[in-house]
Amino acid sequence: MKLEAVIFDLDGVITDTAHLHFQAWRQVACEIGIEIDETFNNTLKGISRGESLRRILHFGGCEAAFTQPQRDALASRKNGIYVDSLSQLTAQSILPGIHELLLELRERQIPTGLASVSLNAPTILNMLGIAELFTFCADAGRITHSKPDPEIFLAACDGLGVSAQRCIGIEDAQAGIDAINACGMHSIGIGAGLQHAGLRLTSTDQLTWPCLSAFWQHAQ
Numbered sequence: 330m331k332l333e334a335v336i337f338d339l340d341g342v343i344t345d346t347a348h349l350h351f352q353a354w355r356q357v358a359c360e361i362g363i364e365i366d367e368t369f370n371n372t373l374k375g376i377s378r379g380e381s382l383r384r385i386l387h388f389g390g391c392e393a394a395f396t397q398p399q400r401d402a403l404a405s406r407k408n409g410i411y412v413d414s415l416s417q418l419t420a421q422s423i424l425p426g427i428h429e430l431l432l433e434l435r436e437r438q439i440p441t442g443l444a445s446v447s448l449n450a451p452t453i454l455n456m457l458g459i460a461e462l463f464t465f466c467a468d469a470g471r472i473t474h475s476k477p478d479p480e481i482f483l484a485a486c487d488g489l490g491v492s493a494q495r496c497i498g499i500e501d502a503q504a505g506i507d508a509i510n511a512c513g514m515h516s517i518g519i520g521a522g523l524q525h526a527g528l529r530l531t532s533t534d535q536l537t538w539p540c541l542s543a544f545w546q547h548a549q
């Protein structure tokens with residue numbers, strides 16, 4: 330079977346914005362008396378802004394104390410801090426091997442998709458200078474369910490006009506691997522501690538065309 334597309338997560342696969350999300354959430358959480366650490370932040374990877382806030386409030390034992398307008402204000406304060414911090418991103422912020430892989434996929438005429446639930450994804454791709462290397466980016470604004478729901482990956486397949494079973498999905502979060510597997514796509518996980526990935530790599534620099542191609546052949 331021919332590989333029809335490769336679909337990428339953004340945060341933690343294309344560039345490492347997880348710590349910027351963390352710094353922004355930590356500041357907002359601290360202002361309302363909740364202390365979060367990196368370990369807790371790992372549970373927010375792949376989770377939408379609103380749902381991340383709900384989990385932080387739950388973690389702080391004060392979910393019931395905030396009305397929806399107050400939550401909206403907190404989420405938008407977090408986003409303001411996060412967006413300010415994005416100004417430090419440049420082409421140097423692309424994780425190792427990713428630019429080379431995108432170029433190779435283009436050369437081989439294999440379509441590429443983006444499946445990130447971040448509403449800031451288009452801005453980030455532009456800042457990294459690689460927006461034009463994606464055939465289709467799923468619109469996070471039209472998604473109603475965060476990962477591990479497969480919705481964003483299915484939206485990417487839809488936009489590319491490919492079937493999930495003929496694609497490889499690449500993720501760094503457990504929720505993302507679960508989303509990829511749930512739609513029948515072949516999953517590659519980056520980083521330690523991920524379960525049920527079809528292939529697990531320790532770093533993005535291992536994401537070469539020979540590696541993807543061997544994984545695809547083996548999966549047939």
Ligand code: G6P
Pocket residue numbers: 340350373374375376377378381408445446447448449450
């Ligand atoms: C990605 C990140 C999450 C983040 C989500 C929404 O999935 O892994 O940590 O909460 O995007 O990002 P946004 O930029 O829309 O707040």
Ligand code: MG
Pocket residue numbers: 338339340341342374375500501502505
């Ligand atoms: Mg990620």
